[in-house]
Amino acid sequence: MDYHMLIVGGGIVGLATALALTERYPHLRVLLCEKEDRWAAHQTGRNSGVIHAGIYYRPGSLKATMARAGSRSMVAFCQAHGIAHDLCGKLIVATTPAELPRLHALLERAQANGLPARLVDPAEIREREPYVQAVAAIFSPTTGIVDYRLVAERMAQLLAERGVELRLQTRVEQISEHARGVRVETNAGAFEADHLINCAGLHSDRVARMAGLHTGMRIIPFRGEYYELVPERRHLVRGLIYPVPNPAFPFLGVHFTRMIDGSVHAGPNAVLALKREGYHKLAFNLRDSAEVLSYPAFWHLARKYLGEGSKEMLRSASKTLFVRSMQRLIPSIRAQDVVPTHAGVRAQALMADGQLQDDFVIIHSTRSTHVCNAPSPAATAALEIGAAIVERLPPLGQGLETRK
Template sequence: MRYVVIGGGIVGLATAHRLTLEHPDAQVTVVEKEHTWGVHQTGHNSGVIHAGVYYKPGSLKATLCKAGSASMVEFCREHDIPHRITGKLIVATDESELPRLHALYERALANGLPVRMVSQGEAREHEPEVACIEGIHVASTGIADFGAVCVALAALSEKNGATLRPGSAVTGIRDRGNEIVVGTTTGDLTADVLVNCAGLHADRVARMAGIRPPARIIPFRGEYFELREDRRHLVNGLIYPVPDPQFPFLGVHLTRMVDGSVHAGPNAVLALAREGYTWGRIRPRDVADTVTYPGLWALARRHLRYGLTEVRRSLSKRRFAASLARLVPAVTADDLVPAAAGVRAQAITPKGDLVDDFLIVAEGRQVHVLNAPSPAATSSLEIAKYITAQLPGR
């Protein structure tokens, strides 16, 4: 059996690795347009090993994230990859947020997670500088170097016989009866089974393969700052606000990374390119795909005020700092220095609904991962198991 995996981010590499374990005699090839692994969503995320607090009980996100949190920590330990179990505080800063906080707590319990409600005093035992009236402590949340996870997965896959082809962009896909031909900039590949883990370009790859995706990828840039080195002491671990359940974005938060730096963010604004890590990065094709999509305008009509708030915060470090100061009052604009941004591949339906769960479509001899934003890195080893279970011939 010949498998071709498109995409060398953490999900694609985890899938390739899983295929080599389950089918040691198979031919597994990974194609990636960049020259290194995990360049885009994997390489720009916050590094958080999520516990699975936020996700609807029984959903793919809930089940795969909980399992993935454990398997990712085990993988990091086994392969000596930097990681820490830090725990996380989700805090309500005023009375109006308490109903949402309590609902989130009940959801976390329904997902079987090690959480407890904490008072203001108990929260400050974990984070002395935090502002809250009540919070949730999530014991199993951690952080990891997901870039190093990608390197390890690539090495393990290659050791197990996989062929890795970085620097190979997909140019076309043809179904030729009993096989699939994947055209790339470094030559054609022939596959019995195709797995699409192309992230920001997953819907385009699906269309190349003759699949009509039920949603379109709309790119949202997540903008970060980090605390100056002499202000890192303000944060011990992870501090999050109570999220608005209408949106997949968790709001600006503070995260102490594996290297000791403290990231602040992300803000979320519409990107003008699928790899638009700055305002100045504009791709006309990507802009056209976005602005001609009815789903974007339906979403915008419902959430215009929210979107404008994000744009204003993007353009003002003072506003950004004010959002952080709701969590840690000692943070000021002078404490913030710019950090690298990321782009979230968010699937949106034609009716303007944000696809809230992982979206994995199996059709014939193809599997397409069409929505896998956070917590995909945490869940990647379990997503790989789920994908291989969908493949023909099982």
């Protein structure tokens, strides 16, 4: 059977894109292929569950605009479908006077992004988070929490109701474009489609290369490891507590997140993963490792962040050092208060010149569309990313709603 659209990837971005297609073009024949035996198996199902407001991102960037809009559309989706969520707000705290200039600069960015963030003093910090040590903080009232796996499962249910063909355990192995469309070879057979949409996350660069697209970037997997507070110490954290980001490192640092199930996680660090889906410290894949270590841009990146990167690796190896990072925010945390929990892998695109891609990247060609960089806050922004993809479909999309 031929299809109008074939989507690769059953994470939240792929599912949200299929939803957007069915809403705008309800008569399309759509096929969604996911290589795992369940939806949201990787980045979506292993993130911290935060609905991001969009504070950190460059004003005018896709991350900034889509996170802000996405925080609203994701909450609306959860409300419409009875999915538990909580707009609990977030504190971004300065623990020393030296961090105040960075905190004020972040507040200016939040305001430039049109967010209702505000500065709070130590008294209000203690009221909101009694165990936090800080000299000042930003409070973001539009930040929240949700279980994105439940969101993804509901999206899949809606897609099935709308007639989308959903195929699990279907791994894309080869793509070839031709005059009439795209032929996709999988382990479950071959499929023809007018257009392909690549939402493959950790493998998005490989899928793009299969389609003959040279993006000028490669996915570098960074593993983020977490600890969980033991139940009797969960009272130390009421909501979301983040440090002021370190400008010398492109990640947010160890923070505390109260999950929607009431558990409290601390993390993540950020260390190179030697397997794209490597959730354990010793996970290794020869192809994945070779692609990273043979990429000259990676070594440029490694030299640039040698100091901070080394600290992240030491923190991965030492619970004592990881706990010390937590104690910067909550001094009363002890090593016996936390136990290891899940890890996630962030799919971060690295440009050929050694620069990390700091925004979402969506590339359109004649017969295919590729989401080439969609790390955090992509889960928050998933509905907006899907809508943007459908809005910008090439001329092939014109009239598809009437084709049967």
